[in-house]
Amino acid sequence: MTNKLLSKPRGAINFIVYIVVGLMLTVLMSALSISFGAADMRIATAWEAIFRFDPTLREHQIIQTLRLPRTVADLVVGCSLAVCGAIMQGTTRNPLADSGLMGISSGAAFAIALCLAFLPGYTYGQMMLFACLGAALATGMTYFIASLGKRGMTPQRLVLAGLSISMLFSALSQYLAINYNLGRALAFWTAGSTAGAKWGELFLIFPLFVGGVLLALALSPSVTLLSLGEDVAGGLGIRSGLIKGLSTIIVLVLTGLSVVVVGPVGFVGLITPHIVRYMVGVDYRYIIPAAAVYGALLTVTADLAGRLVNKPFETPIGIVFSIIGVPYFLFLARRQRRELG
Amino acid sequence: MSKPRFSMQRGIFVNVLLLVMIFAIAAISVISGKMNVSPIDVLHVLLGNGTDQQNLIVLDFRLPRIVLAILVGLGMGAAGVVMQSLLRNDMASPGTLGISAGSGLFVLFFVVYIASVGTSSFILLPLLAFVGGMLAAGMIFLLSYQRGRAISPIGLIMTGVALGSGYGALTTFLTLKLDDSQMNFMLRWLAGSLWGDDWRYIAILTPWIFILLAYIFYKARILNTLNLGNQMAEGLGLAVKPEFLGLSIAAVALSSGSVALGGSFFFIGLIAPHLARRLVGPDHKLLIPAASLTGALIVVLADTITRTISLGGDVPTGIVITIISVPYFLYLLAKAN
Numbered sequence: 178m179t180n181k182l183l184s185k186p187r188g189a190i191n192f193i194v195y196i197v198v199g200l201m202l203t204v205l206m207s208a209l210s211i212s213f214g215a216a217d218m219r220i221a222t223a224w225e226a227i228f229r230f231d232p233t234l235r236e237h238q239i240i241q242t243l244r245l246p247r248t249v250a251d252l253v254v255g256c257s258l259a260v261c262g263a264i265m266q267g268t269t270r271n272p273l274a275d276s277g278l279m280g281i282s283s284g285a286a287f288a289i290a291l292c293l294a295f296l297p298g299y300t301y302g303q304m305m306l307f308a309c310l311g312a313a314l315a316t317g318m319t320y321f322i323a324s325l326g327k328r329g330m331t332p333q334r335l336v337l338a339g340l341s342i343s344m345l346f347s348a349l350s351q352y353l354a355i356n357y358n359l360g361r362a363l364a365f366w367t368a369g370s371t372a373g374a375k376w377g378e379l380f381l382i383f384p385l386f387v388g389g390v391l392l393a394l395a396l397s398p399s400v401t402l403l404s405l406g407e408d409v410a411g412g413l414g415i416r417s418g419l420i421k422g423l424s425t426i427i428v429l430v431l432t433g434l435s436v437v438v439v440g441p442v443g444f445v446g447l448i449t450p451h452i453v454r455y456m457v458g459v460d461y462r463y464i465i466p467a468a469a470v471y472g473a474l475l476t477v478t479a480d481l482a483g484r485l486v487n488k489p490f491e492t493p494i495g496i497v498f499s500i501i502g503v504p505y506f507l508f509l510a511r512r513q514r515r516e517l518g
Numbered sequence: 519m520s521k522p523r524f525s526m527q528r529g530i531f532v533n534v535l536l537l538v539m540i541f542a543i544a545a546i547s548v549i550s551g552k553m554n555v556s557p558i559d560v561l562h563v564l565l566g567n568g569t570d571q572q573n574l575i576v577l578d579f580r581l582p583r584i585v586l587a588i589l590v591g592l593g594m595g596a597a598g599v600v601m602q603s604l605l606r607n608d609m610a611s612p613g614t615l616g617i618s619a620g621s622g623l624f625v626l627f628f629v630v631y632i633a634s635v636g637t638s639s640f641i642l643l644p645l646l647a648f649v650g651g652m653l654a655a656g657m658i659f660l661l662s663y664q665r666g667r668a669i670s671p672i673g674l675i676m677t678g679v680a681l682g683s684g685y686g687a688l689t690t691f692l693t694l695k696l697d698d699s700q701m702n703f704m705l706r707w708l709a710g711s712l713w714g715d716d717w718r719y720i721a722i723l724t725p726w727i728f729i730l731l732a733y734i735f736y737k738a739r740i741l742n743t744l745n746l747g748n749q750m751a752e753g754l755g756l757a758v759k760p761e762f763l764g765l766s767i768a769a770v771a772l773s774s775g776s777v778a779l780g781g782s783f784f785f786i787g788l789i790a791p792h793l794a795r796r797l798v799g800p801d802h803k804l805l806i807p808a809a810s811l812t813g814a815l816i817v818v819l820a821d822t823i824t825r826t827i828s829l830g831g832d833v834p835t836g837i838v839i840t841i842i843s844v845p846y847f848l849y850l851l852a853k854a855n
Binding site: 344 | 833
């Protein structure tokens with residue numbers, strides 16, 4: 178059966194076209210993101226700064242130390258969150274799954290607040306670990322609570338459980354923020370901004386990022402089968418427990434690293450897989466790589482838009498995404514209701 | 519058949535008991551805190567012959583705060599019970615529907631752009647919160663309205679959750695523009711800090727809350743009928759649309775008054791009606807006072823706890839309430855069908 182799906186030429190060609198277009202757009206937007214900002218530069222200057230770096234030029238310095246890491250961070254985060262969203266939507270068969278809505282991000286943010294308050298001499302690696310643990314705790318709680326009850330996990334129940342877990346963790350973060358005077362630091366964190374990204378941090382998370390995405394790609398055939406329902410997947414010889422466990426680990430690592438880089442950014446993980454589904458269909462072997470590409474594209478674009486809309490002030494990407502994401506969520510929730518009748 | 523589980527006598531008894539408990543906790547709250555004031559001192563102050571220091575502590579710090587806590591709790595509890603009955607959904611509340619977030623956005627707007635706190639702000643602030651809450655309610659209604667079919671309660675709540683996170687983003691956006699003292703105020707307000715403990719604010723909030731409570735209590739019979747379902751209510755000869763509209767405006771007004779001066783208490787409007795229903799049953803004549811009183815009791819209790827037990831610094835009351843109520847909410851969620 179999988180072979181038949183694979184050999185379907187139209188789907189594959191479609192997929193390749195969309196991926197190539199997506200990659201080209203991503204490169205273009207990244208180039209724009211490097212050259213536009215508080216101080217505009219020509220793309221040629223950006224090009225030179227990357228490939229023939231001259232430390233005496235101030236413009237080259239700006240690009241090398243500020244713009245380039247920021248753009249890379251956008252790409253990494255967008256890619257991670259979109260892949261997470263796709264995996265969660267596939268394995269839970271829930272169209273409204275998103276790491277922001279599930280309270281995962283607020284769990285990670287709480288862990289970071291703990292870190293800021295009690296471990297003044299934290300290293301980046303420790304913070305990363307904490308963020309992942311916080312994310313794990315919140316995910317575990319949300320899923321556990323949503324799956325209690327007679328009818329099991331419904332999308333609505335998952336959203337409400339996620340909401341209350343978010344409330345709990347943000348109350349705890351607020352407590353820490355007020356007591357330890359972290360208000361400002363945390364507010365910038367929760368708004369979600371890649372402005373502070375540094376090369377050292379990016380190098381640290383890079384192996385995790387690559388590992389997570391590769392594992393996600395490797396799992397994608399099984400996710401497709403799981404998305405048909407657990408009974409079907411079991412009948413086709415998929416060990417759904419193992420796949421779910423692995424995909425949860427991917428989600429935790431990728432969410433944790435994005436929270437460390439930008440703070441909790443909602444809605445990327447929700448929107449991207451839906452957009453991608455319009456393009457490449459319902460097969461997760463296509464959805465996951467396409468989501469990776471388009472998630473990166475969306476985030477770079479959103480960050481660029483946030484920088485240009487209200488110059489010279491920046492609008493954090495978290496907010497740009499909420500502005501796009503809320504109407505989209507409403508649309509999805511509405512359509513889902515119509516399908517349920 | 520045995521005796522009915524909920525009788526009128528029992529309900530009245532429970533309500534009186536709640537009232538007594540509120541007074542008892544308020545009394546404990548007045549005499550406890552960082553500065554020691556004995557019950558006899560409080561009596562002296564109330565009779566008008568306390569020392570200056572005692573007057574200051576009791577009349578300017580503790581009493582207004584306790585009164586505010588009671589008012590906020592009353593408002594949130596009543597708003598919650600009306601919303602749950604109108605929508606016939608256990609998960610409805612000013613918090614989950616995003617209505618208090620809408621009010622909050624307008625309060626923040628006020629803090630950022632109009633913040634010269636003059637005399638006009640005492641009236642302007644609750645009014646702005648009301649406008650924000652009404653706008654939020656209107657948007658939820660518009661967005662979940664689908665031609666030719668009844669509005670589904672779960673749809674309303676999903677819309678509320680989504681809009682709530684949108685307001686949250688805008689709130690964060692505005693927060694970034696604040697200076698440090700505004701920022702501090704904002705954080706505390708968001709967490710539910712009962713900040714408006716000034717007699718001038720209370721003088722406005724008290725009639726606001728009590729008039730609306732009286733209106734809702736007067737409509738208790740209508741809420742009972744509406745609770746049977748809109749069609750049934752119509753069949754029984756009730757003008758559903760105007761009653762629905764009037765009651766929802768009253769609920770939004772109640773919650774926005776509380777939100778403006780108390781801060782956002784996300785869970786009170788959700789938890790208080792549930793507890794009340796367990797105590798007195800589904801009859802709104804008993805349920806409305808019971809839910810309001812339960813709300814007031816929770817807020818006063820939480821406030822007394824935060825003021826007397828040092829949790830390391832001055833913790834907003836709302837945080838304590840949230841941390842206590844999340845498990846209960848989750849229990850409800852797990853049990854709900």
